[in-house]
Structures are given as C-alpha cells and as structure tokens.
Amino acid sequence: MSSVPTLQEKDRRFLWHPYTQMQDYARRDLLLIDRAKGVLLFDQQGKSYFDTISSWWCIVHGHSHPTITEKIRSQLARLDQVLLAGTSHEGAILLAEQLVRLAPAKLSRVFYSDNGSTACEIAIKMSLQYWRQVGQPDRCQLVGLERGYHGDTIGTMSLGGVPEFHGPFAPLLFPSHRLSSPYCYRCPVGLRQESCNCHCLQPLAELLAEQGARIAALIIEPLIQAAGGMIIYPARYLQKLAALIREYGVHLIFDEVATGFGRTGSLFALEQAGVAPDFLCLSKGLTGGMLPMAATLTSEEIFQGFYDDYGAGKTFFHGHTFSGNPLAAAAALGSLQVFSEERTMAGLPAKISHLQARMRRFADLPWVGDLRQLGMISAMELVKDRETKAAYDFHERVGWPIYLAGLEQGLLLRPLGNVIYLWLPLSVTLAEIDEITERTWQVLSDPRNIAGW
Numbered sequence: 191m192s193s194v195p196t197l198q199e200k201d202r203r204f205l206w207h208p209y210t211q212m213q214d215y216a217r218r219d220l221l222l223i224d225r226a227k228g229v230l231l232f233d234q235q236g237k238s239y240f241d242t243i244s245s246w247w248c249i250v251h252g253h254s255h256p257t258i259t260e261k262i263r264s265q266l267a268r269l270d271q272v273l274l275a276g277t278s279h280e281g282a283i284l285l286a287e288q289l290v291r292l293a294p295a296k297l298s299r300v301f302y303s304d305n306g307s308t309a310c311e312i313a314i315k316m317s318l319q320y321w322r323q324v325g326q327p328d329r330c331q332l333v334g335l336e337r338g339y340h341g342d343t344i345g346t347m348s349l350g351g352v353p354e355f356h357g358p359f360a361p362l363l364f365p366s367h368r369l370s371s372p373y374c375y376r377c378p379v380g381l382r383q384e385s386c387n388c389h390c391l392q393p394l395a396e397l398l399a400e401q402g403a404r405i406a407a408l409i410i411e412p413l414i415q416a417a418g419g420m421i422i423y424p425a426r427y428l429q430k431l432a433a434l435i436r437e438y439g440v441h442l443i444f445d446e447v448a449t450g451f452g453r454t455g456s457l458f459a460l461e462q463a464g465v466a467p468d469f470l471c472l473s474k475g476l477t478g479g480m481l482p483m484a485a486t487l488t489s490e491e492i493f494q495g496f497y498d499d500y501g502a503g504k505t506f507f508h509g510h511t512f513s514g515n516p517l518a519a520a521a522a523l524g525s526l527q528v529f530s531e532e533r534t535m536a537g538l539p540a541k542i543s544h545l546q547a548r549m550r551r552f553a554d555l556p557w558v559g560d561l562r563q564l565g566m567i568s569a570m571e572l573v574k575d576r577e578t579k580a581a582y583d584f585h586e587r588v589g590w591p592i593y594l595a596g597l598e599q600g601l602l603l604r605p606l607g608n609v610i611y612l613w614l615p616l617s618v619t620l621a622e623i624d625e626i627t628e629r630t631w632q633v634l635s636d637p638r639n640i641a642g643w
C-alpha cells in the first residue's frame with residue numbers, strides 16, 4: 191500500500207520556486223512555514239526562525255499585525271475586488287490621498303499596480319509616452335545604473351545592472367545607457383570616500399552633454415542598490431545626479447520599492463537627500479508587506495500630458511487586473527494607521543543606533559571586507575582577502591553554508607552572493623535585535639561557515 195505523500199514530497203513534485211535552484215532540494219527539505227507572528231516564522235514542527243529579511247524586504251510592522259489583519263477582514267466582508275478602469279472605490283481613493291500627502295509636494299497623482307516590477311515599468315512607459323505627447327518623440331533613451339535592480343520584467347531588466355540575474359535574457363533586452371555604480375568600497379574611479387566629490391558622475395555629465403535632449407528618464411534606487419549587493423551610497427551623490435539631469439529636463443525615477451516605508455530610517459529614502467523625483471515607485475512595504483500592491487506616483491505636469499479628448503490618442507493604455515485591489519488598499523491604509531498610532535518612525539532612531547552598535551564587531555572579522563549600514567539595514571561584504579579586497583565569484587556561493595548555519599541558529603538569512611545582510615522589520619525590539627545579532631555572530635564568526643577560511 192502506498193503511503194500518502196507529505197507536503198515536502200508534493201512540493202518537490204509540483205512546485206517551482208523563484209530564485210531557487212530546485213536541485214538544491216532534491217534531497218534536502220525546504221523550510222516549510224506554517225505560521226508567522228511579529229518577527230518570527232514558525233515551521234511545521236513549531237521551530238521558530240527570525241525573519242531577518244522581512245520576507246523579501248516587505249514586512250514592516252511584523253507579521254500578522256492585528257490592525258492590518260482586521261482592516262483586511264472587514265474589507266473582505268464589504269468589497270473583495272473591482273476593476274479600477276471606469277470604477278473606483280473608497281480604499282483606492284483614500285490611500286491615494288494619503289500617499290500624495292506623504293510624498294514630496296510635486297507628486298500629486300497615483301497609478302496603482304501590483305508589484306515592484308510593474309511600479310517601475312509603469313514609470314518608464316509613462317515617461318516615454320509623455321515625451322511623445324508633448325512634442326519630443328526623440329526623447330526615448332533611458333539610463334540605469336550598473337548593479338541597479340528594478341524587477342524581472344523585460345523593461346525593468348533592460349534598465350537593470352545585475353548580470354547574474356539578467357544575463358540569460360540579454361538578447362531580449364532593449365539598449366539603454368548604464369552608469370557605473372556608486373560602489374564606494376570598490377570605487378569606480380579609484381577614490382577614497384574622504385576625497386570623494388562624486389567624480390563617478392562625470393560620465394553622466396558627458397552623456398548628458400552629448401545626448402541630453404534625447405534622454406527620457408533615469409531610474410535609480412535612492413541611497414542603496416539593494417539586490418545589486420546592498421551598495422549604500424551618500425545622499426550627496428543623489429543630489430548631484432538630480433541637479434545634473436534637471437539641467438537637461440530628463441525625468442528622474444526613484445525606485446523606492448525596497449527603501450520605501452521606513453527601512454532606511456526615513457519614511458522614504460529621498461527625504462535624506464531632499465530630492466523630489468518625477469516618478470516615485472512603491473510596493474513591498476506599501477501594505478505593511480501583507481498583500482501585493484504597488485503605486486507609481488507622478489506629477490501634475492506629467493498627468494496633464496495625457497489629459498485630452500479620447501480621440502487625441504493620449505490615453506495611458508496600461509493596467510492590471512488587480513490594480514488598486516480593495517483588500518490590498520485596506521491593508522495599506524491599515525499600515526499607515528499603524529505608522530501613526532505606534533509612532534513607528536519616532537521609535538526608529540533608538541533601534542537603528544542599537545543595531546549599528548551591535549553590528550560593529552563584525553567589521554573585525556577577517557573575512558568581512560566592508561560593513562555597510564543604513565537605517566534598519568546592515569550588510570557585510572565578504573572577501574577572500576581584506577588587503578586586496580579579492581571577491582568571491584558569484585558561483586562560489588559563499589552564502590550557502592551561511593544560510594544553512596543560519597537555519598540551525600533559528601535565523602532566516604538569505605545572502606546575496608557574497609553579501610550577508612539583515613533587513614529588519616521596523617517593529618523589531620531592542621531585545622530581538624540583541625538576539626538576532628548574537629545568533630548572526632554565532633554563524634559568521636565561525637570559520638567553518640566561511641568558504642576558504
């Protein structure tokens with residue numbers, strides 16, 4: 191008599207997981223999560239794991255926050271889903287109003303979609319169509335950054351700069367300009383931070399002088415290139431970049447899909463640079479991480495470029511089935527309510543300085559080349575040699591034994607190649623920070639977990 195297959199067996203049989211080499215799990219069980227509360231995930235046997243990466247950078251107030259859960263529940267009893275073309279609903283309207291109030295004054299219009307890639311794809315398409323409709327159809331070139339990441343759709347990959355992820359699709363990607371990454375630890379122009387005056391922006395100045403009138407937009411992740419390796423760069427880089435492209439009327443797209451909603455210590459990372467973009471892309475933390483939703487905010491000027499008689503052919507023909515979904519909107523309103531009721535942002539400075547203090551000792555480990563910290567994010571770049579900064583090759587997979595050792599310690603770490611990081615929910619307590627950093631120390635200070643040491 192054949193036995194009933196377990197969930198693990200059914201997973202192996204039926205599922206294909208994202209960003210996962212499935213062969214890794216041919217004989218190893220994957221982590222089967224049964225429930226979550228606060229910063230903890232629990233597996234089927236009841237073992238707990240700290241969600242140190244906020245479940246792919248989206249959980250803000252902890253898992254299953256009662257205020258957000260209740261908002262979703264009551265919304266479900268009222269209105270589950272309705273299209274947003276030609277119809278509207280209270281949640282989408284009130285959320286748009288709140289987002290406009292929170293964003294820089296210039297951004298007055300909200301366009302919904304359902305994930306971070308679409309939030310960015312929409313900004314790119316809007317920019318291009320806008321220039322066509324205001325009599326500048328030649329402005330159709332785009333600029334991205336090396337190590338930039340804006341999603342996995344063809345458009346966002348075309349502007350991304352992470353070859354490990356996007357290499358196989360190269361034949362499909364459209365040509366675009368690429369600036370070097372403001373990767374201070376491996377400065378592209380060989381300077382040290384003390385003597386840096388953002389010289390790495392010189393190629394942008396040259397590109398603009400040559401092609402400025404043909405460039406529609408530049409897209410960038412403010413203050414940290416996250417998926418590209420947690421590359422943290424100074425606010426003055428963003429200020430200089432913005433000033434440069436403004437001279438040529440180029441649109442500035444800020445991808446705050448990952449940084450939005452408090453993670454960097456301010457509600458939006460852009461606040462630390464005091465720069466207002468033409469497009470602001472939000473997702474992940476928008477709903478507190480509970481449901482999929484995205485928003486692309488833009489200016490009245492850009493909105494007006496599309497506003498005309500139907501026959502003028504200026505409609506923005508883009509939309510998704512679940513754009514502005516009422517349940518997701520209720521979750522987002524719930525998350526904003528928690529921000530205000532729990533004074534989340536006011537509580538952050540103490541948590542950030544505690545986290546940064548607890549992380550400092552990691553910089554002394556001989557395999558930690560660079561310790562980078564920004565808000566609730568702490569990242570360590572592992573190297574083979576601190577003197578030469580010799581890097582691990584992506585395929586050496588230095589993060590894998592660390593990931594496995596993390597699980598043993600009750601930590602869900604998810605290294606990005608040679609970068610090990612914590613991306614903590616804003617709700618984490620000081621005691622939890624102590625526990626997480628201590629367990630991370632147990633993993634990272636043990637040479638047996640570090641390839642080649």
Ligand SMILES: Cc1ncc(COP(=O)(O)O)c(C=O)c1O
Pocket residue numbers: 305306307308310339340341342411416417445446447448449473474
């Ligand atoms: C900065 C940034 N932009 C866009 C995306 C894509 O978001 P999604 O995975 O929801 O499509 C991500 C995802 O990690 C991101 O970090």
